[in-house]
Amino acid sequence: MSSVIDPTPPYVGYSLRVVWQWVWELNMAAATRAGYDDVNPAHVSLFRYPGLDGYRLTDIAQRMQITKQSVHQLLGHLESLGYLIRETDPGNRRARLVRLTPKGRGLQEVIRRQALDAERRILDILGEDRGEQFKKSLALLVDEITADGEVGAHDAADR
Amino acid sequence: MSSVIDPTPPYVGYSLRVVWQWVWELNMAAATRAGYDDVNPAHVSLFRYPGLDGYRLTDIAQRMQITKQSVHQLLGHLESLGYLIRETDPGNRRARLVRLTPKGRGLQEVIRRQALDAERRILDILGEDRGEQFKKSLALLVDEITADGEVGAHDAADR
DNA sequence: GACTATTGGTCAGGTTACCTGACCAAACAG
DNA sequence: CTGTTTGGTCAGGTAACCTGACCAATAGTC
Numbered sequence: 001m002s003s004v005i006d007p008t009p010p011y012v013g014y015s016l017r018v019v020w021q022w023v024w025e026l027n028m029a030a031a032t033r034a035g036y037d038d039v040n041p042a043h044v045s046l047f048r049y050p051g052l053d054g055y056r057l058t059d060i061a062q063r064m065q066i067t068k069q070s071v072h073q074l075l076g077h078l079e080s081l082g083y084l085i086r087e088t089d090p091g092n093r094r095a096r097l098v099r100l101t102p103k104g105r106g107l108q109e110v111i112r113r114q115a116l117d118a119e120r121r122i123l124d125i126l127g128e129d130r131g132e133q134f135k136k137s138l139a140l141l142v143d144e145i146t147a148d149g150e151v152g153a154h155d156a157a158d159r
Numbered sequence: 160m161s162s163v164i165d166p167t168p169p170y171v172g173y174s175l176r177v178v179w180q181w182v183w184e185l186n187m188a189a190a191t192r193a194g195y196d197d198v199n200p201a202h203v204s205l206f207r208y209p210g211l212d213g214y215r216l217t218d219i220a221q222r223m224q225i226t227k228q229s230v231h232q233l234l235g236h237l238e239s240l241g242y243l244i245r246e247t248d249p250g251n252r253r254a255r256l257v258r259l260t261p262k263g264r265g266l267q268e269v270i271r272r273q274a275l276d277a278e279r280r281i282l283d284i285l286g287e288d289r290g291e292q293f294k295k296s297l298a299l300l301v302d303e304i305t306a307d308g309e310v311g312a313h314d315a316a317d318r
Numbered sequence: 319g320a321c322t323a324t325t326g327g328t329c330a331g332g333t334t335a336c337c338t339g340a341c342c343a344a345a346c347a348g
Numbered sequence: 349c350t351g352t353t354t355g356g357t358c359a360g361g362t363a364a365c366c367t368g369a370c371c372a373a374t375a376g377t378c
Contacts, residue, residue, distance in 0.1 A: 017179050126300070346352080
């Protein structure tokens with residue numbers, strides 16, 4: 001009794017998840033290996049592109065699609081762990097800007113290096129031509145998706 | 160002061176995440192729209208390829224990379240919501256097999272259809288040739304990654 | 319057969335990343 | 349001056365995860 005829908009897996013969604021998860025696990029592993037073992041996945045995810053330095057809490061909350069309160073808590077952890085400080089924005093005295101400490105910049109650097117390394121590994125697997133084509137396709141998809149505002153544009157209001 | 164690492168974003172990891180998240184949000188939206196609004200993302204994720212029907216708790220835990228206890232709890236929710244039942248495996252009386260109810264099969268079907276729809280939309284964006292190439296590349300990456308056991312092969316022991 | 323080890327699953331209890339709601343202070347609009 | 353909006357914080361709750369202890373059925377060994 002085969003279903004009406006014959007799946008012909010693996011689905012693209014499935015594959016995307018597997019590959020992304022692989023990159024993400026390499027990312028966490030790189031952080032831990034480099035000695036940043038006092039942070040958990042939620043913390044590290046805040047460091048992902050485009051990072052934390054110079055951003056306000058609200059910007060980060062919007063980017064991550066979580067509440068300001070959640071970001072507040074996570075930034076609090078990172079601050080008490082010595083990864084960053086929050087200083088008042090000179091141009092807007094209600095706002096506070098995240099500033100990475102040397103420790104924070106160290107972790108940021110590890111994460112960026114790892115991102116490039118993952119990219120390298122993908123190109124190695126696919127080969128140069130196919131790899132570049134793959135990157136272009138991905139970029140095109142990202143353009144199209146973010147243009148439509150289909151991701152991250154639910155209730156820009158507050159949540 | 161440009162960093163040692165000039166990022167040339169967007170990174171592949173970032174793009175993968177954006178695209179995957181887009182697919183995933185379409186997935187959740189499809190479930191909700193179809194009336195399955197008593198399940199949350201954690202529940203729906205259990206239904207993702209290759210699904211629940213016929214599997215044992217332990218299989219699912221391993222696939223999802225979470226503990227048996229967590230799966231136990233989530234399956235408990237889904238059972239009390241009427242999505243599935245757990246019946247003793249005739250061939251192994253300690254094991255219990257997940258069996259989807261009609262309601263559960265309904266949700267499963269919605270998710271499968273949505274997966275195909277997402278695939279269609281990606282092909283529409285990239286065009287037929289480029290899209291097929293993209294799928295092939297993804298499949299190749301998945302093969303390579305899962306072959307090395309780099310994902311989901313941490314401690315096959317318990318977890 | 320009896321004896322241990324392994325496997326599949328459950329119960330009890332803790333942690334924490336999220337959430338909602340209420341609130342304050344600075345900035346802005348009239 | 350008087351609301352309203354914006355950036356952020358405090359208090360408290362929810363639930364998806366975790367660890368540890370445990371039981372029942374199976375498999376391996378003598």
